[in-house]
Every structure is written in C-alpha cells, then in structure tokens.
Amino acid sequence: MDVKTTCLGVLAMGESSGYEIRKHFEEGPFSHFAEGGFGSIYPALNRLTADGLIDCSEQAQEKRPDKKVYRINERGFAALLDALGKAPAEDRYKSDLLFILFFADHMSPERLEGLIDARIAFYDEKLAHMSVRGADICGAGGAGPDFVCGFGQAVYQTARDYLNDNKAALIDRVTARRETNAAE
Amino acid sequence: MDVKTTCLGVLAMGESSGYEIRKHFEEGPFSHFAEGGFGSIYPALNRLTADGLIDCSEQAQEKRPDKKVYRINERGFAALLDALGKAPAEDRYKSDLLFILFFADHMSPERLEGLIDARIAFYDEKLAHMSVRGADICGAGGAGPDFVCGFGQAVYQTARDYLNDNKAALIDRVTARRETNAAE
DNA sequence: CGTCGCATGTAACCAGTTACATGATTAA
DNA sequence: TTAATCATGTAACTGGTTACATGCGACG
Numbered sequence: 001m002d003v004k005t006t007c008l009g010v011l012a013m014g015e016s017s018g019y020e021i022r023k024h025f026e027e028g029p030f031s032h033f034a035e036g037g038f039g040s041i042y043p044a045l046n047r048l049t050a051d052g053l054i055d056c057s058e059q060a061q062e063k064r065p066d067k068k069v070y071r072i073n074e075r076g077f078a079a080l081l082d083a084l085g086k087a088p089a090e091d092r093y094k095s096d097l098l099f100i101l102f103f104a105d106h107m108s109p110e111r112l113e114g115l116i117d118a119r120i121a122f123y124d125e126k127l128a129h130m131s132v133r134g135a136d137i138c139g140a141g142g143a144g145p146d147f148v149c150g151f152g153q154a155v156y157q158t159a160r161d162y163l164n165d166n167k168a169a170l171i172d173r174v175t176a177r178r179e180t181n182a183a184e
Numbered sequence: 185m186d187v188k189t190t191c192l193g194v195l196a197m198g199e200s201s202g203y204e205i206r207k208h209f210e211e212g213p214f215s216h217f218a219e220g221g222f223g224s225i226y227p228a229l230n231r232l233t234a235d236g237l238i239d240c241s242e243q244a245q246e247k248r249p250d251k252k253v254y255r256i257n258e259r260g261f262a263a264l265l266d267a268l269g270k271a272p273a274e275d276r277y278k279s280d281l282l283f284i285l286f287f288a289d290h291m292s293p294e295r296l297e298g299l300i301d302a303r304i305a306f307y308d309e310k311l312a313h314m315s316v317r318g319a320d321i322c323g324a325g326g327a328g329p330d331f332v333c334g335f336g337q338a339v340y341q342t343a344r345d346y347l348n349d350n351k352a353a354l355i356d357r358v359t360a361r362r363e364t365n366a367a368e
Numbered sequence: 369c370g371t372c373g374c375a376t377g378t379a380a381c382c383a384g385t386t387a388c389a390t391g392a393t394t395a396a
Numbered sequence: 397t398t399a400a401t402c403a404t405g406t407a408a409c410t411g412g413t414t415a416c417a418t419g420c421g422a423c424g
Contacts, residue, residue, distance in 0.1 A: 001278075001280050001283050002383070002384090003383080003384075005283075006283070009283060009286070009287070012287070017403075017404090018403080018404070018405090019401095019402065019403055019404080029286065030286075032277070032279075032282060033277065033278060033279040033280075033281075033282035033283050033286075034278065034283060035276060035278065035384095036384080037384080037385065037386085038403095038404075038405080039384070039385060039386070039387090039405090039406085040383075040384050040385075042404065042405055042406090043384095043405085043406085046405090061402090061403090063392075063393060063394095064392080064393080064401095064402060064403075065391075065392070065393095065402060065403040065404075066403075066404090067402085067403060067404085068403090068404080080287075081290060084283075084284050084287055084290065084291065085295075088279075088280030088281045088283075088284055088299070089280045090280075091277070091278065091279040091280070091281060091282075092219060092276075092277070092278050092279075093216070093217065093275070093276070093277045093278075094185075094217060094218065094219065094275065094276050094277075095216075095217040095272075095275040095276075096185050096217075096272030096273045096274075096275070097217075097272045097275060098216060098217035098332050098335065098336075099185050099189075099190070099193060099217050099218060099268075099272075100268050100272055101328055101331055101332055101335075102193070102213065102214075102217075102328045102329055102332045103193065103196070103264075103268055103328050104326075104327050104328030104331060105326045105327055105328050106265060106268065106328075107268065111269075115272070142288075142289045142357075142361070143288050143289055143354055143357035143358050143361065144285055144286045144287050144288030144289050144290075144354075144358075145286055146357075147285055147288060147350060147354045148282050148285055148286045150346065150350060151282065151285075151343070151346050151347075151350075152282075154342050154343075154345075154346045155339055155342055155343055155346070157342075158338050158339055158341075158342040159335070159338075159339055161338075162334065162335050162338045162339070163335075166331060166334060166335075170327050170328075170331045173326075173327035173330075174327050174328075177326070177327065186411070186412090187411080187412075201375075201376090202375080202376070202377090203373095203374070203375055203376075219412095220412080221412080221413065221414085222375095222376080222377080223377090223378085223379095223412070223413060223414070223415090224411075224412050224413075226376065226377055226378090227377085227378085227412095230377090245374090245375090247420080247421060247422090248373095248374060248375075248420080248421080249374060249375040249376075249419075249420070250375075250376090251374085251375060251376085252375090252376080
C-alpha cells in the first residue's frame with residue numbers, strides 16, 4: 001500500500017487536512033501499520049485530487065494558517081475498495097534495536113540497559129495512549145478498527161513484557177562473558 | 185541500518201556468499217528485523233569490498249556455479265561496531281493485512297476468514313521453523329541472538345494467538361452488520 | 369520437459385526521505 | 397526568546413525494488 005492508498009484510507013474515516021493525516025499516521029490506529037511524512041503526503045493528496053478521487057475545500061482559519069480540507073468521493077471510495085480487494089503484500093518489520101541487540105555480546109551492559117529501558121518506556125507510552133484513546137477512536141469505528149487496535153495492543157504488550165522479563169538475564173550473560181574475557 | 189551494515193552483520197557471524205546472505209535475510213534470525221534482495225545485496229557487497237571492509241575469495245564448485253565468499257576484516261568489524269554504537273532509528277512496521285482488516289466492515293466474511301487463516305498458517309510455519317532452528321542457530325550464537333530470537337518468537341506467538349482468538353468475533357460482527365444493512 | 373535451487377550481476381525505475389522555504393501563534 | 401504547534405509545499409537525493417540477462421544441475 002502506497003501513501004496515496006493510505007491517505008484514501010484515512011479520508012474514508014472522515015475529512016481531514018494533510019497535516020491531520022500525518023497525525024493519524026503517527027498517533028492514531030493507522031500508526032500501527034502505516035507511515036508517511038509531509039514530503040509524501042502533500043504530493044499524494046495533490047495527485048489524488050488531480051485524479052478525481054478526493055475533493056478539496058480551502059478553509060480560512062482565525063489565528064491559524066489556512067488549511068485545505070480533503071474529502072473522499074465515490075470514485076475514491078471505489079478505488080480504496082479496489083486496493084483493499086487485492087492480495088496484501090507481506091508485512092515488513094525493520095528494527096535497528098533488534099539488530100543492535102543481536103550483537104549484545106559486543107556491547108557494554110550499560111548501553112544495553114539504556115537501550116532496553118528506553119524501549120520499554122516507549123511501549124508503555126504507546127500502551128497508555130491506546131487504552132485512553134481506545135474507546136473513542138477505535139471503539140466507535142466498528143469491528144475492523146477494534147480488531148486492529150486489539151492486535152496492536154496485544155503485540156506491544158508482549159514486546160514490552162519480553163524486554164522487561166529478559167533484560168536482566170541478557171545483561172547478566174553479557175557481563176559474565178565480559179569478565180571471562182577480561183580474566184583470560 | 186542500510187543493507188551494507190546488515191551485510192556486515194551477517195558476515196560478522198561467519199563468511200558467506202551474497203546468495204547465502206539473502207537466505208539469512210529471509211530465513212535466519214536476521215529475518216525478524218532486516219531485509220534485502222539480490223538487487224541491493226550484490227552492489228552492497230561490491231561496495232564493501234571496494235571500501236576495504238570485507239575480503240572476497242572466489243571459489244569454484246563442482247556441479248554448481250562459482251561463488252564468491254566474503255569475509256569481514258578488522259576494518260569492517262570496526263565499522264560494524266561503530267554503526268552499532270549509534271542511536272537506533274525507530275522501528276518501522278508496515279502491514280497491508282492490518283490496513284485491509286481495519287476496513288473489515290466493508291469486506292465479505294469469506295475474504296476475512298481466508299486472509300486471517302492464511303496469516304495464522306504463516307505464523308505457524310515461522311514458529312515451527314524457529315523452534316527447530318532455535319537451538320543451533322540462535323543458541324550457539326550467544327546472549328544477543330538468544331534474546332532476539334526469543335523476542336521474535338514471543339511476538340509471533342502473540343500475533344498468531346490474537347488472530348486465532350479474535351477471528352470468530354470479528355467475522356460475527358461483520359456478518360451481523362451486513363445482515364442489518366441488508367434488512368434496511 | 370518444466371521448474372526449482374544454485375549463483376551473480378546490471379540498469380532502469382520509483383517511492384519515499386531529507387532538507388529547505390515560509391510564517392503566524394502560543395506556551396515555557 | 398526559544399521552542400513547539402499549526403500549516404503547506406518543493407527539489408534534490410538516495411536507497412531499494414523490479415526486471416532483465418545468463419546458465420548448469422537435479423528432481424519429478
């Protein structure tokens with residue numbers, strides 16, 4: 001799914017501006033499976049407008065810059081359903097942290113602890129955010145959003161707990177190996 | 185982490201050819217957090233060789249095409265440690281399946297079931313593969329590989345179970361909604 | 369006989385990232 | 397006064413994907 005389709009997806013949930021779409025990508029339920037910065041969202045929105053899949057209305061705001069509010073139309077909704085009907089590409093997960101942790105034996109226990117603690121804190125924040133927002137954003141959305149949000153929550157919780165439960169053992173092993181090497 | 189660094193990581197585990205590196209990306213423990221096809225691996229390997237971070241020796245094989253076996257050298261190992269020392273970028277997860285499932289209310293129960301069942305089967309395969317390989321590939325590697333493989337296993341198991349446990353409820357809700365809509 | 373696995377590579381393409389450009393308001 | 401939030405956009409870059417090119421051996 002490219003940014004164009006993802007934007008169509010956000011707009012299918014309700015009208016919004018490019019700026020707001022980006023917030024959906026980094027905060028809302030879409031953050032679990034989609035991404036995109038301004039540099040890809042704005043051109044995508046212009047393209048979708050040119051293709052006649054969304055409509056745009058400029059809104060002047062007080063004490064704020066003007067904004068362009070986009071709304072999906074029938075053709076756009078059809079295009080979204082069409083994309084949804086295709087076979088999904090494989091999930092892709094990329095993690096620098098896991099790559100670094102894979103080489104934990106070559107790293108200081110302090111760095112390992114810092115890295116893992118930071119990630120636990122990150123997951124805690126995400127989870128807290130989700131339990132607060134869960135009811136209004138996901139719950140109101142229906143079966144699909146509920147299912148996806150629940151999935152995200154379950155996975156984040158597991159990841160968080162794994163890091164928390166196995167941190168000490170990892171650091172112990174690395175520390176032990178370091179002492180052995182130093183004694184040689 | 186770009187493909188160059190990831191290749192360096194694979195080679196830090198032992199010498200191998202471009203072809204074998206790709207297998208590590210799609211099967212081994214690296215598959216949980218890294219990716220890359222031939223089109224990016226071969227140029228990366230040539231680049232690393234030109235930069236003097238790895239050494240290459242051509243090996244003629246019987247009844248097989250010749251292969252180029254790459255070996256990381258001191259400078260390469262230093263470069264890897266350097267990359268490992270930097271602050272990791274945020275994890276990125278992209279999932280077409282979750283995107284589609286988010287719009288479950290617009291899809292047929294049959295399609296939902298097919299999609300979810302296929303993904304459960306995919307996770308089952310991954311998990312089976314990991315429990316078999318776990319001992320030799322990860323266990324022999326030390327604390328880091330163990331930790332990372334355990335993480336992958338925990339997350340896959342949770343994802344698999346979530347899909348399995350919540351599939352019926354999702355389909356029921358979607359079916360119910362469809363019937364209500366049809367009655368109107 | 370077909371196609372899968374082994375094995376390496378290049379060239380064109382493209383999607384998305386980064387950096388830049390602009391500018392008002394508001395909270396620390 | 398500094399940074400953050402709101403708000404939109406462009407241009408250059410770059411990294412990686414896709415498709416192509418080649419070829420033998422094994423298995424069914």
